[in-house]
Amino acid sequence: MTDVASTPGPAERTAALLGELTALIVRHAGGTPVRKTKILDGVAITYADRPTLPVSAMSEPSLAVVCQGVKRTVLNGVPHDCRAGQYLVVPVDLPVTGQALEAGADEPFAVFSMTLDPAAIAPLLLETAPTGKRPALSGLAVSEATPGLLDPVVRLLRLLGRPDDLRVLAPGIEREILWRLITGDQGALVRQIGLANSSVARISRAIRWIRGHYDEPLRVADLAGLAHMSPSAFHRHFRAATSMTPVQFQKQIRLREARALLMAGPAEVAETGHRVGYGSPSQFSREYRKAFGAPPGRDAARHAGQGAGTESKGPIPVPRTHEASSW
Missing domain, CATH: 1.10.10.60 (Homeodomain-like)
Structure with a gap:
């Protein structure tokens, strides 16, 4: 018989996944005060052991999952803070200023990011029924990360250091991450990225x-x-x-x-x-x-x-x- 009381709930599972993600990012991107490491085309991890100064950048359509710390993104003078356990979706190219707002040696800033390629999203739309929702366009959208989204991100980062496994298995895991986005809170917005005439x-x-x-x-x-x-x-x-x-x-x-x-x-x-x-x-x-x-x-x-x-x-x-x- 399964002990229901011992089964972790969504909050406990989320905390465990975020802890593992942070440890993986520290292991593979730590060692310097701030570092962004590309692990695949369009996929990167970022580490910082202290707050950073604001940095101007052109942000392409992308996903960012904050595992620890606070990521601040300023768009047209308005700050948008994404905290540990949240994810940020950017649907179009935007001139932004970004920084690690909260970070420390004991609790470093740790972020997973992935570009959102319309060509990769479009085929997945054929697997879902139209929702009928017309999302309100927004330059930046922040939501709570679910275990369903965090789990494939963890499995992808576990492959670091195993090049053959990463090469073979990563495309399927990236597809799963996109699927979790499409079927999640920001799904209507992410769908728009893959629709040619949206x-x-x-x-x-x-x-x-x-x-x-x-x-x-x-x-x-x-x-x-x-x-x-x-x-x-x-x-x-x-x-x-x-x-x-x-x-x-x-x-x-x-x-x-x-x-x-x-x-x-x-x-x-x-x-x-x-x-x-x-x-x-x-x-x-x-x-x-x-x-x-x-x-x-x-x-x-x-x-x-x-x-x-x-x-x-x-x-x-x-x-x-x-x-x-x-x-």
Whole structure:
């Protein structure tokens, strides 16, 4: 006879899975103050033993499961905190700022992340009946992680250090993770990523155009045509998905590209502004300062000083090799 009293409930099982996930991430990504380790194409684990400074990044459609600590993601000035036992879904490419908000040597920051590929999601939609739900578009969505989602993540990380097993078994486990997302709290939103004609897919096409042509003039009517929407519907859906207007989105892309150019080496501020699409040097400097808290030249010098690296017990900068990823 099964002892019902000894059977762990969902809360106990979740806690056990999170504990194992954290231990696996520490084992395979620990050893330095902060480290993001790619384990497969589109799959990574992140570790930090202390809080980090905010890092600008373009976050692609992705899943992030916080195993320990607090992950803060700022979108258009609004912070979104994802805590241990929660997961974050990003449905479209977004310019965000991310950081490990809570982390320590005894309780390090530990996160599992995976890109959400429309081509991988689409076949799974054939296995489910339409729900009839029309999700409210949102740039970021946070939910509680269930044992059903955490279990395949644990099994995937258990394969680290066994390359043959990882190569053969990982695709099936990644598919299971996607299935748990599709059938979970954020399922309606994740489905939109895999549907070729969904509003998420249409807005994604417009976002890709802006990212590839950020230095060019932007006409909302042209973007609406690309998304096969009326201008008013496009503006509404774009703002819902990104929390920004198309013009504000383009501005953020321009400023982040300008910052990357300035951090890469010595550059004239006016020339950098021109390269990213600004016709007025004064407007470029004004908007850059508003976005990053300091004029372009001073901001670049400040980050160059941080890169020189002195030992600190406070928040640490994340190496620039990690900035292109979904933090």
